[in-house]
Amino acid sequence: MIKRTILPPATIGIIGGGQLGQMISLSAKSIGYHVGILDPTEQCPAGQVSDFQIVAGYGDEAALTELAEKSDLLTYEFENVDQDALARVQKRTGVLVPQGVKLLTVTSNRINEKNFLRTHGLPTTDFAKVASPAELKVAVKELGFPAILKTVSGGYDGHGQWDINSEQDVKNMLEKWPKNLLAILEKRVDFVKEISVMVSRDNCDQVKLWPITENQHKNHILHLSYAPASITDSVVQSVKKEVSKLANEINLYGVLGVEMFLRPDGKILINELAPRPHNSGHLTIEGCNISQFEGHVRSICGLPIQGPLLIKPALMRNLLGDDLAKARNDLVNHPEWYFHDYGKAEIRPQRKMGHITVLGDEAIKKLKVWNK
Numbered sequence: 560m561i562k563r564t565i566l567p568p569a570t571i572g573i574i575g576g577g578q579l580g581q582m583i584s585l586s587a588k589s590i591g592y593h594v595g596i597l598d599p600t601e602q603c604p605a606g607q608v609s610d611f612q613i614v615a616g617y618g619d620e621a622a623l624t625e626l627a628e629k630s631d632l633l634t635y636e637f638e639n640v641d642q643d644a645l646a647r648v649q650k651r652t653g654v655l656v657p658q659g660v661k662l663l664t665v666t667s668n669r670i671n672e673k674n675f676l677r678t679h680g681l682p683t684t685d686f687a688k689v690a691s692p693a694e695l696k697v698a699v700k701e702l703g704f705p706a707i708l709k710t711v712s713g714g715y716d717g718h719g720q721w722d723i724n725s726e727q728d729v730k731n732m733l734e735k736w737p738k739n740l741l742a743i744l745e746k747r748v749d750f751v752k753e754i755s756v757m758v759s760r761d762n763c764d765q766v767k768l769w770p771i772t773e774n775q776h777k778n779h780i781l782h783l784s785y786a787p788a789s790i791t792d793s794v795v796q797s798v799k800k801e802v803s804k805l806a807n808e809i810n811l812y813g814v815l816g817v818e819m820f821l822r823p824d825g826k827i828l829i830n831e832l833a834p835r836p837h838n839s840g841h842l843t844i845e846g847c848n849i850s851q852f853e854g855h856v857r858s859i860c861g862l863p864i865q866g867p868l869l870i871k872p873a874l875m876r877n878l879l880g881d882d883l884a885k886a887r888n889d890l891v892n893h894p895e896w897y898f899h900d901y902g903k904a905e906i907r908p909q910r911k912m913g914h915i916t917v918l919g920d921e922a923i924k925k926l927k928v929w930n931k
Contacts, residue, residue: 564762564861565631565655567591571856572630572654573605574617574645578901578911579836580605580636582844586852592860597626604901605636620644627654634658634813634859636835638667639713657812657859658834665809666834669711669743679808681801682828684820685746692733698744699729705747708732710740720779748828750820754788756798757840757851758806759814761864766803769851770869771795772839774818780909783927784839784875786846790821797827805829814855816840838877842916845897846873871918874926883912885930893929895922 565571571587573580576598584594584605594609599616606612611629615622618641627633627648632655635645646660665675676683687698689708699706710719721732723744753776757769773788774781802817809815816837818830840851847867849857857864878886883906890898897916906912917926 563655566860568593569631569860570595570610570629571860572597572626572633573609573636574623574626574633574640575636576600576603576605576612577636578604578903578913581608581901582841582850582852583634583636583836583855584609586850587856590853590856592856595626595629597622600904602904604903607902617641618644620648623648624652627652630654632657632859634835634855635663638663638834640667642667657861659810659812662809662811662815662834666832667712669709669831672832673743673745675809676805676829679804681805681808682826684748684828684830687744689742689744690740692736695723695729695732695742695744699723702744702746706744707747708742708744710742712741748820748830749823750828751823752788752790752821753818753830754790754798754821754827755784755816755818755837755839756802757814757816757837757843757854758802758811759851759854759858759864760806760811761858762861763863764807765864766806767854767858767864767867768799768802769840769843769847769854769867771798772842774839778909780879780911781838781877783877784842785923786842786869786873791825794821794825794827797825801827801829805832811858813859814840814851838911839875841899841914842873842875843867844899845916845918846870872920872923873916873918874923875914875916876926876929877911878913878915880906880908880910880912882930886913886915889929893925895919895925 570593572595576596581604596605596609596612642663673686689695705724708721753774756771759767770786771788772784772786775783814836816833820828836851844850849867900913
């Protein structure tokens with residue numbers, strides 16, 4: 560249990576300044592907290608809405624120390640934080656890091672993550688560590704086709720992933736083997752839906768789950784998230800059971816995003832963990848009585864969390880690259896849109912630039928077909 564409650568107007572230091580940091584900051588400030596950001600990009604999305612920003616790299620120990628000394632607690636908005644530097648700064652300054660460093664150790668490394676799940680009896684796909692071409696051959700023989708090869712750390716939105724569906728794919732991979740690649744081969748799962756859920760624990764260590772979302776991806780990047788997911792009550796109960804167990808086993812504070820596959824037999828497999836709010840939970844801002852971002856702030860600060868409850872069916876659509884300009888131009892025609900522009904300086908293809916959320920069945924139908 561968190562040993563103390565951190566009340567406003569205390570200062571929350573956020574490591575990372577992207578859109579997740581921005582939405583955490585907005586929630587924190589609405590409650591009355593001050594917020595500081597550490598990010599190497601000047602006027603990053605989170606820096607634009609916070610009280611101060613330290614412009615420095617995430618592994619800059621002097622900058623981390625400065626953030627810690629200016630803050631009453633630290634949180635992080637992505638998993639690729641320099642864990643050793645953070646641990647040293649925490650020990651030296653005594654700053655509270657409610658999420659802890661262990662959560663990063665588990666979730667920033669796919670092998671650690673899969674081993675943690677398996678050790679604690681949580682369902683996941685079969686996998687094998689792959690550190691060389693020879694190990695890839697052995698892993699393919701063990702797991703069979705189809706499979707997917709992923710970098711152990713650092714990959715996201717399809718980066719650092721290779722489909723291994725045939726001997727030709729193996730041959731192609733062996734011919735272009737990246738230098739110093741440390742990877743994991745995962746057995747590809749036969750699934751009917753991709754679902755996810757945001758989970759946290761409150762000031763009394765009670766597990767709190769947001770509504771389960773049903774997700775659609777394009778080119779390995781989340782495209783749409785819908786809540787409530789179209790799943791049976793038995794699947795809902797299975798998700799609640801496994802995810803609650805996970806939250807307690809990992810001693811969770813803050814929000815954890817849990818991505819899952821729903822198999823044809825109705826069983827779930829946990830695919831990936833995100834040690835912070837997650838893209839598929841953005842619809843909770845307007846769709847729930849309390850958003851995943853406010854829930855994150857409340858959990859790390861030792862406050863109660865009411866619910867969470869879904870107010871109306873909700874759909875979130877990501878805006879990637881030029882989608883943002885198209886949505887801006889069409890904003891005048893859509894009073895039903897809850898429009899979020901992250902304020903990123905550069906528009907790039909496949910980059911997450913913003914999102915749209917709508918509530919209610921009619922608005923959902925319209926957004927599903929917008930700009931297909």
